[in-house]
Structures are given as structure tokens and as C-alpha cells.
Amino acid sequence: MKNTIFLALSFLLLACSSNAQQRRFNPDTVLTVVIDSAVNIRSHRLNAQDFIDAVVADTGFYKAFRNMKRYGFTAENNIYTYDKNNKIDGEIYRKVKHTTIGGKHKTEYLVKQDKGNVYKKNGKYQLYTVEMFDYIFNNAYNSDFTHTDPLPGSEGKNGSYKDKLKTLIFSPGRKVTGIPFLSGKTEIFGNDMRQYYYYEFARGKYLDSIPVYRFKVIKKPSVSDNDVMIRELTTIFDMRTFKILGRYVDMKYNNFLFDFDVKMNIELLPYNGELLPAKISYQGNWNVPFHKEERASFLILQKDYHHN
Template structure:
């Protein structure tokens, strides 16, 4: 009986302490920790340092720019669908190869098949998603340096802002009206709308620390209008602390425009360069002077090579 009472006493004493350990405070943010992370924290895992790393990270966006620096083979699959996302109205499937010579790159089309009105009669892209995809992953002619081509002016600026919105979520975007500051989830004015957590999970065979920011449930319409990122989940290799994957959901709606986008990105490495290996995208856009556009794409990158 004494042993039983002692066990009960220990359970009642220790449970509150463990509960306190699972809630970590950082710059006004409360981060929930799972049991594995709590144990890691007790033996030296720097939770505050890890969060700061997440907050300041720019390697994810840089990984996409690194595609300008290596050769690779790509499987490209773009589908434009009807509003309900069921019927495909235009598509492209292709295999391409990027070849590096010094600081310059060019692209070979190994094979390509399109359906519907994917291209205009002049051979231009008929859809904004396709144009953005091409701007990111295709090269026309020979291009030198790590930029996307010769386009200049407001169109190039808007494309760059859109790429930052999609591939650098969580950071404010200068020059973008309405939504530019609504993506900065670490801002004190926005963090109150999110539930944050650090957990331990295997991702594509890699043991990871997982940082999650998820929009709180049951937000009223006024609060919901203040945010763009619904969910942001980032996977960090426990050994190297490098990003190995990210999942995220973005959406926003006004009287003028709206969008709803989900993406999943898996990373890989070539020598010291972090690079995307697989990207899946599903999204719908409705912007002024254009018809609503709903599209999915999958991009797979393999056979990375240094300059030839």
C-alpha cells in the first residue's frame, strides 16, 4: 500500500512539471513541444536557438535559386483544370535537361506533349501558372548568371514578388499591397493567430525536428482577414539542421482578387548546394483582368551535375 501511495504521489507531482516543459515561451510566442523534443531539451537541445534558426532561415528560397547553378534533368507536369479542379482543359508534360557551361546555362527539350490551349497561336504561354513555372524552371536560349532571364520592369518585379510569396513564406514582401506584411508569421501582431509546435518525425527516411505554424481554429472573419499563411510545416534534419522538406498552404480573399495555394517541397543536396528534388503545387488564382485559373503541377529534378 505504501508503494502504491508513493507511486500516486510521484505521478501527481511530476505531471504538472512535465506539462510546463511542453510549453516553451519565445518572444511572446508559445511553442508546444512533444515528448521527444522535451527529452532532447533536457539533454541540451537549444529550443530558442532552433526557433531563431527557423525565423531567420533563407536557405529554402536560396535552394530554388541554386537551380541556376547546376545542370539537371527535369520531369515537368502542368495541368490547368476547370473551376472545380476535375476536368483538365490544358496540359503540358515534358522532359528537359539543363546544361551548364561555366556561369551560363541552356535547356534542351527531350520530349514534350501538350493538350488544349496550353500555348497561344504565337507560341506564348496561355496561362499565368505555366508562365510562372517556365520563369522558374525553364531557360530559353543561353542565360548567364543566377537570374531568370532578360525580362525587366514591373512584370519582372511582380514575378519576383510572387516567387518570394510562394517560395519564401513567413517573410514580409516589400512592395506588395494588402498581403505583403500579412505573411510575416513571426511578427508580434500576427503570431497570436497561430498555434506553434516543435515535434520529432521521420520525413522521407530522415529523422527530423518539425516546426509547425498552423492557423488557429475558429478565428472570426476580421482576424482571418489579417493572415495569408494557413499552415507552414518545415522539416529539419536532426544531424545537420538543414531543411529537407516543407509543406504549406496560402490563401487570401478580397473583393478584387483571391488565391488558394498548397505546396509540398522535398529537398536534396548536390555537393554543398541545397536543391529542390520534388515540388507539388495545387492552386487557384483570381486576379483583375484575367479569368480564374486553377492548376496543378509536379516538378521532379534528378541527375544534378556541375558545369561541363
């Protein structure tokens, strides 16, 4: 049971420089969208179900990470871990140049710095949070993101915990079985969960030029925190194509088995007719029995995409 809970909550994974005496740095998890005005739903002939259907059916958000295989780019990874007083006790900074030559991927570390309490004696990361960050966002070139892999949410109840994790990140709103006491709470668009949320629409500009819709699913103020796991899910749609360009999720839950509070933002960048990851930020704490409480934040920026 202990291992099940620990692995199941690995979705609280993930991951900015300073010394160990500095206080916590939480990266900006606010989507880069400037809102112009509230949307008149009737004039746009859109309703909540249109947005819900698009969120649930979307595959492009996950495929954007697969698309990286075809391009060279530079990534900056900043990861901080914290002690119980929210003082920084570990830092990881990587500036990485990715290229593909002759069909083979090459990773060149332009800068590689570690400070503080980062690794165990066996060379593994101190925190499972950081290990899972590495798996999800630094493995885009291995088999976990090949074109033959099933999309998140299609693995069924026997899928691995890593599959469940990918579903929570890339296909939110679906039911994820196998997470004790929480599986039903992930299906926020289901009949049982819709009563706890209200919807908010707006329109604006993304990256100063792309017209977008912003669709927010927000927990009603009157609803108890223990009735829901996802407090907010915000999705940014390209107004011209209805493709998803950004996603923000705020998850929080506390009971006798575990306690977590996580915020994460992922933004995509249109390039060469495709969508590619541009920014991933995370801040969060989580705690399960018999394991050290984990506190971490991270900021990943990917830029300078080009053909190899």
C-alpha cells in the same frame, strides 16, 4: 490598380497525362517525412524562437536553386490547367536533360508534349500562373539565379513583383510590401500576427535516413480566415546541421478584390555536400477582377544529379 493586383498576386503562380474530360489531378503536396514521435523541447533545448530565427535567417533554401548550375540532371515537368468545372483543359509535359559544357548551359528536350488549351494566339501561355511557374522554376540558369543576385527579402519596397514572389516562396514569414491588403499578413512571425498561430514540433526521418525536425506554424482554429493569409507553414530541418530540407505552405484568402487557395511543397536533396531541388508540387486556384479565374496544378521532379 487592376494591374497592381494582378501582378502582385502572381505569387499564386505555378504548376501533371490524360484528356480534357478527366477531372482535376492534384499532385501530392505532403512533405516526404515519416514522423517518429513528438519532440521533448526541454531535452533538446529548443524552443519556438529557435526555429523562427532559423526560418527567417535562412538563405540555403534559395541557394539550392543556384547550385543546380554546377550539375547535370534530368527534370520532369507536369503541368495541368483546368476549366471552371475542374476538368482538365490543358496539359504540358516536359522531360528535360540539363547539362553544362564549357561553361555553357544546354537544354535537351527528351519529351515535349502539349495538349488542349495551353497557348494564346501570340504564343504566350493562356494562364499567368503557368508563365510565372516558367519564370521561377525553369530560369535557374539565367541571371535571375546568379550568385550576384540579392537574396529574397533584401530588395526593399521598390523590388519588382517577381522579387516579391521569390520572397514569398523562398523566405516566408517576412513582410512583403506592395501587395494590396495582404502585405502585413505575410509577416507571420511579427508581433501583430503571432497571436493567430500556434506551433507544433515533431521529429522524424526524411528520405528514410536523415534525422529531421518538423516545425509547423498553424492557424488557430478560432481565428477567422480573413485575419490571416498563410494558414500553415511547415519547415523540415536536418537535425544534424539545422539546414532546411523542405517547406510546405498553405495560403488562402478571399475578399472583394481577389480569391485564392494555394498549396505548395518544395523538397531539397543533399548531394555532394550541397542541397539541390528534388521535388516541387503545387495546386491552386486564384481569381482577380477583370481576369479569367486561373486553376492549375504542377509537379516537378529533378533527379540523376551528376557532375558535367
